[in-house]
Amino acid sequence: MKLSARRRLTKLAMVVAACTITLSACGLTTPPGKSGSSNGGAEVIVGYGDIDTLDPTQFKTNTATLVVGNVYGTLFAQKFQAKDGVLVGTAEYAPSLAESANYSADGKLLTITLKPGLKFADGSPLTAADVVYTLQRSLSDVGYTGIFASYLRFTNGASGVRAASDTTVEIQTSGVSPLLRKFLSFQTFGILSKAAAEKGSTKKWATDYFAKGGVSSGPYKIEARSEGSSITLVKNPEYTVANLADAPAKVTIQNQPNAEQAYLALKSGSIDIDLSVSPDLAAQAADNRDLKVYKAATGDLVYLGMNQTTPALKDVRVRQAISHLVPYRALREKVMAGFAGPAYGPDPYPMNGTLDGSGTKQAYDTDPAAAAALLRQAGVSGLSLKMTVQASDVTAVKSATFVQSALGEGGITVKVDKLSDADYQSAVGDGTTQLFIGSWHSWGEDPIYQLNFLLRTGQYTNYARYSSKQVDGLLDAAMKLSGDDERYALGKQAQQIAIDEAPWAFMFTRDMITLTRQNVGGLTKPDDLFPRFQYLTLN
Structure with missing residues (x-):
């Protein structure tokens, strides 16, 4: 899934695993009056954006997604x-609320067993019925x-999921x-209380109830919320x-409200962590002895799309010529x-299965002279x-100026058309663009998953209208495999074809950037790029 950096996700941008997001990890500090005698008593103030809905399955702002990721527990969690200086997510996903997950010998039945004695924040039991x-x-x-069902290989969707006992799901x-483990660690599968939903709403799936926030199953719970101003989370003692x-x-x-205001608040000490930072402000912060700049490489890809219906x-x-001019x-x-x-292709470093294991290669x-x-x-x-x-999208607007100039010097005249969020999504979705600047980051950073959404023939999010029978065939074959080595090998072939056929100019990958006060530690960079507060420490 993905969202575009520091701004509200649109439905199209996020559809899919996060499709265009660029977030930063989080930190913690101890200005006077904000902490207790130990880290466990500390209060942390984070500067970010506003919240709309807190429903895990709905499109939402980055800040709302950050809250959901810390409030709802998942069956598995990334290590x-x-x-x-950053806690970077690994390829290992360990049981969290789950105790185990096992397939039958023929792979036709998955049994998930929960840890015993689980509870929601209100003290009610968390059982297999809630997982179902x-x-x-x-x-x-x-x-x-629902798009995840095919990747999870659930054959009958929702009807094929049942509680075999209070602690067992089949x-x-x-x-x-x-x-399986990677996707069930996504916050979109955060475990919800069935009883609370049925008590709190008469609507199907209790969308109105969860929009305001349900009963926590994760490390934090919502203590207070002032709409348009702030939300406060406290530790969940039942977790x-x-x-x-x-x-x-x-x-x-x-x-x-904006990156500049957040940066001023951080400098003054009124917030501890700035998740709204722009690259320019992060560069300024490097010279401020009161602040820390944390960064980590991500697979958040910014690209120049070339619509092949043009x-x-x-x-x-x-x-290829345009790619050589960027x-x-x-x-x-x-x-x-x-x-x-x-960025070396559609699955750039540090994604799993990338063609560039060092983060030093550029596709073009x-x-x-080669362009000419x-x-x-x-x-x-x-x-x-x-x-x-x-x-x-400030990054896209700035990038457009440089690309326009470079292509002009190469003999290609470019007119830049700046559209509102809604008009932009309509234009790329309807295929009425010629060149366009887009971005994408997939939760889970799986290469086959990403290629399926971005470059498969007919996929709605294939905004360049790229079509390759060879790439489609490789993806079809990879979708049937269970071993990562085999899957990644096919994915690498598909990546190289995409590089050679240049449906995009692969411009760059955005680093995760976070600014904090000086005594902050425990910043996390999970695959979805949303920080996990439970790891924060005071140095």
Whole structure:
């Protein structure tokens, strides 16, 4: 799933695993009067955005998604490993609310066993009936999360999920899913209280009840909320699957209208963590001795899409020429102030199964001479194109200026069309763009999952209208496999074909950036890029 950095997700952008999000990890500090004598008594104040709905299955703002990820527990949870001062998510997903998950010998039945004695924050028991309710709700048409059923290999959707006992869930499957633990760690599958939902709402799936926040099953619960202003979370004493003794006692998320205001609040000490930071402000913060700048490489890909329904862009040589004209280094250094990495194809570093294991490779070099030769071979001159960008996406708008100039120097005239969020989504969805700047980050960072959504023929989120029978065939084959090594090998073949055929210019990957006060530790970078508050520490 993914969302575009620091702004409200639109339905299309997030459909899918997070489709365009760029978030940062979180931290903690101890300004005077904000902490107790130990980390377990600390109060942390985070600066971010506003909250709309808190329903796990609905499209929502980044801040709302951050809250959901800390309030609802999941059957599995990602493990972390320290790297350059950040706890980075690994490829291992361990049981959390679940105790085990086992397939039958033929792979047709999945049995999930819960840990004994689980409770919701209100003290009521958390049982298999709640897990069944959650899975059935998530796989229904109540939101976008039903798309995960095929990846989980649930054969009969919601009807194939049942409670065999208070602690046992049985699910009909078509085979072993290599993504099971990873996907069931997604906050969209956070376990919900069936009894609370039925008591709190008369609507199907209690959408009105969950929009305001349900009973917590995770490490934190909602203590108070002031709409448009703030939300306060406190530790959930009934959450026993992890030791929360050293976790902050309270986390308040304040709505900061813009990045500049959040940065000023951080400098003044009125907030401890800034999740709204822009690359320019992060660069400024590097010289401030009261602040820390945390960054980590991510697979959050920013690309220049080339719609192949546009006559000139049907020629691969024109697309390759444009790819050779993009000023990659300038984009990373001037637009992103150095908080970006090169992108080698549609599954960039540090994604699983990437072709670039070091984070140093660029799919195309900036080479105007090579571009000119390709345009001559294609018999193209005097080409004029329109580039569509989302006006609210500062990164896209800045990038468009550099790309427009570079393509102009290469003989391609580009007009930049800045659209509102709704108009932009309509344009890319309807296929009425020529060039467009987009971004994508997949929760779980699985290469086959990402390629399926972005480059499979006919996929709605394949905004470039790219079509390759060879890529589709590789993805079809990979979807049937259970071993990651085999899946990734096929994915790498598909990635290289996409690089060669250039449906996009792969511009850069955005780093996760977080600013904090100086004495902050325990920042996490999970695959979905939403920080987990329980790991925060005071240094």
